Amino acid sequence: xxxxxxxxxxxxxxxxxxxxxxxxxxxxxxxxxxxxxxxxxxxxxxxxxxxxxxxxxxxxxxxxxxxxxxxxxxxxxxxxxxxxxxxxxxxxxxxxxxxxxxxxxxxxxxxxxxxxxxxxxxxxxxxxxxxxxxxxxxxxxxxxxxxxxxxxxxxxxxxxxxxxxxxxxxxxxxxxxxxxxxxxxxxxxxxxxxxxxxxxxxxxxxxxxxxxxxxxxxxxxxxxxxxxxxxxxxxxxxxxxxxxxxxxxxxxxxxxxxxx
Amino acid sequence: xxxxxxxxxxxxxxxxxxxxxxxxxxxxxxxxxxxxxxxxxxxxxxxxxxxxxxxxxxxxxxxxxxxxxxxxxxxxxxxxxxxxxxxxxxxxxxxxxxxxxxxxxxxxxxxxxxxxxxxxxxxxxxxxxxxxxxxxxxxxxxxxxxxxxxxxxxxxxxxxxxxxxxxxxxxxxxxxxxxxxxxxxxxxxxxxxxxxxxxxxxxxxxxxxxxxxxxxxxxxxxxxxxxxxxxxxxxxxxxxxxxxxxxxxxxxxxxxxxxxxxxxxx
Ligand SMILES: Nc1ncnc2c1ncn2[C@@H]1O[C@H](COP(=O)(O)OP(=O)(O)O)[C@@H](O)[C@H]1O
Ligand SMILES: [Mg+2]
Numbered sequence: 001x002x003x004x005x006x007x008x009x010x011x012x013x014x015x016x017x018x019x020x021x022x023x024x025x026x027x028x029x030x031x032x033x034x035x036x037x038x039x040x041x042x043x044x045x046x047x048x049x050x051x052x053x054x055x056x057x058x059x060x061x062x063x064x065x066x067x068x069x070x071x072x073x074x075x076x077x078x079x080x081x082x083x084x085x086x087x088x089x090x091x092x093x094x095x096x097x098x099x100x101x102x103x104x105x106x107x108x109x110x111x112x113x114x115x116x117x118x119x120x121x122x123x124x125x126x127x128x129x130x131x132x133x134x135x136x137x138x139x140x141x142x143x144x145x146x147x148x149x150x151x152x153x154x155x156x157x158x159x160x161x162x163x164x165x166x167x168x169x170x171x172x173x174x175x176x177x178x179x180x181x182x183x184x185x186x187x188x189x190x191x192x193x194x195x196x197x198x199x200x201x202x203x204x205x206x207x208x209x210x211x212x213x214x215x216x217x218x219x220x221x222x223x224x225x226x227x228x229x230x231x232x233x234x235x236x237x238x239x240x241x242x243x244x245x246x247x248x249x250x251x252x253x254x255x256x257x258x259x260x
Numbered sequence: 261x262x263x264x265x266x267x268x269x270x271x272x273x274x275x276x277x278x279x280x281x282x283x284x285x286x287x288x289x290x291x292x293x294x295x296x297x298x299x300x301x302x303x304x305x306x307x308x309x310x311x312x313x314x315x316x317x318x319x320x321x322x323x324x325x326x327x328x329x330x331x332x333x334x335x336x337x338x339x340x341x342x343x344x345x346x347x348x349x350x351x352x353x354x355x356x357x358x359x360x361x362x363x364x365x366x367x368x369x370x371x372x373x374x375x376x377x378x379x380x381x382x383x384x385x386x387x388x389x390x391x392x393x394x395x396x397x398x399x400x401x402x403x404x405x406x407x408x409x410x411x412x413x414x415x416x417x418x419x420x421x422x423x424x425x426x427x428x429x430x431x432x433x434x435x436x437x438x439x440x441x442x443x444x445x446x447x448x449x450x451x452x453x454x455x456x457x458x459x460x461x462x463x464x465x466x467x468x469x470x471x472x473x474x475x476x477x478x479x480x481x482x483x484x485x486x487x488x489x490x491x492x493x494x495x496x497x498x499x500x501x502x503x504x505x506x507x508x509x510x511x512x513x514x515x516x517x518x519x520x521x522x523x524x525x526x
Contacts, residue, residue: 045396048400050396050399050400070404074402074403074404075402076402077399077400077401077402078401078402080400081400082397082400084393084396084397084400086392086393088392088393088394088396088397089394089397090389090394090397090398091392091394101398101401101403102401104401104402152397152401156401
């Protein structure tokens with residue numbers, strides 16, 4: 001279980017999180033929505049301890065993340081996969097080596113046979129061809145980098161997965177593949193995940209619960225139906241604008257297809 | 261009056277901000293060094309990467325180090341000739357050339373070159389890894405950037421720089437001898453006599469101790485600055501230039517301190 005309890009965080013005069021609380025039960029997928037720049041990535045980084053809260057607490061797997069010692073947090077992090085917004089691939093390493101570094105279990109990581117199979121498997125899961133393994137991050141397109149980042153995050157078969165905008169910048173086909181992967185990991189392996197997104201439609205599809213981060217606070221938190229039915233003006237505004245954007249995009253795509 | 265007051269106030273604020281920054285740097289730097297000391301036991305992680313790094317920076321720097329050392333030896337030799345001719349016995353030149361290479365020019369020039377070459381490289385590499393979140397990514401996989409990234413770089417420098425210094429010493433002396441032979445007609449016997457007459461085994465140790473300290477400064481400071489780089493490409497650029505300048509200045513300061521400590525007149 002992931003519990004974010006009253007977390008506050010500021011950078012100089014910029015108050016990014018102000019008493020934010022969020023709970024993700026075991027086996028649940030929560031979508032964290034919000035306009036860009038609101039602090040979604042910052043909140044996600046608090047969950048695996050990349051950032052420390054100014055106030056409040058973060059509890060993952062029963063452990064208080066900000067208070068863990070170095071070894072303890074390393075151990076906890078090996079159970080938490082993190083998909084970075086911009087991939088954050090190690091650019092001096094090949095795709096194969098990148099994904100292999102994601103295999104966090106000591107004995108598995110030293111077993112070449114296992115690693116080769118696992119890397120291949122992870123590439124397949126994110127819909128990439130096996131020969132991508134030999135390439136370097138600089139040779140990949142943005143969408144491919146993102147999917148390699150996802151492959152690296154799932155390679156260690158983590159219990160928790162934190163996705164930072166896993167589908168933004170992907171074409172619709174691959175966005176669907178990733179959405180389906182998120183669902184599959186939950187259903188088959190019982191992975192607990194937080195999916196940060198500003199894509200309302202995609203996240204409503206994969207999420208059991210949706211939380212909206214708005215002006216440094218959680219403005220709405222509930223099932224997709226509950227959030228959709230919310231009377232809160234801010235929530236309405238965010239959802240409508242985004243759904244409209246989706247509609248316009250879909251229309252544009254349809255038109256492009258007709259034209260082609 | 262009013263204007264003077266604002267100037268004093270600004271000055272006070274400036275000093276305040278500056279000392280806060282200095283305290284912040286000192287704290288972070290100390291923690292980084294402590295973290296590295298704590299990571300020493302995890303040789304299985306940093307050792308293979310250390311050799312990889314050492315190869316990359318070592319071979320790449322060999323040519324420029326030897327070139328500079330050779331020229332330093334030649335110039336020392338020519339100047340010695342210019343100053344000594346007719347006043348001192350010729351074999352003194354042997355002593356001056358070898359002693360100045362071993363005691364000062366070899367270690368300092370090598371360290372300064374390497375502060376530029378690998379200091380800039382380390383700061384830029386780590387800085388861009390920081391701003392593209394690669395360091396965060398490493399941490400998110402439960403791996404320590406200290407043992408995976410910093411220690412291999414620092415140890416590679418500490419392996420390579422003293423070794424290069426010894427090559428530089430040798431090259432400088434040899435080139436210095438041949439220059440003296442050409443310009444002053446110094447014979448090998450005279451050169452050797454002079455060099456041996458003033459040489460103490462302590463000198464080589466001193467040269468090594470110096471270059472180990474310089475190596476630490478030339479690697480740890482750039483690693484620290486790159487590791488803490490902020491704000492995109494500009495931040496990486498700033499980290500890189502600051503790294504080269506502060507590593508070089510530290511080397512020169514250390515030079516004075518170590519000389520005073522080891523050779524200073526009691
Ligand atoms: N390391 C940092 N230092 C200073 N400010 C930061 C840092 N990281 C994020 N911020 C600020 O926090 C705010 C939220 O950023 P972020 O979480 O990346 O937004 P998003 O919701 O789009 O992911 C932004 O205003 C950003 O400027
Ligand atoms: Mg973000």
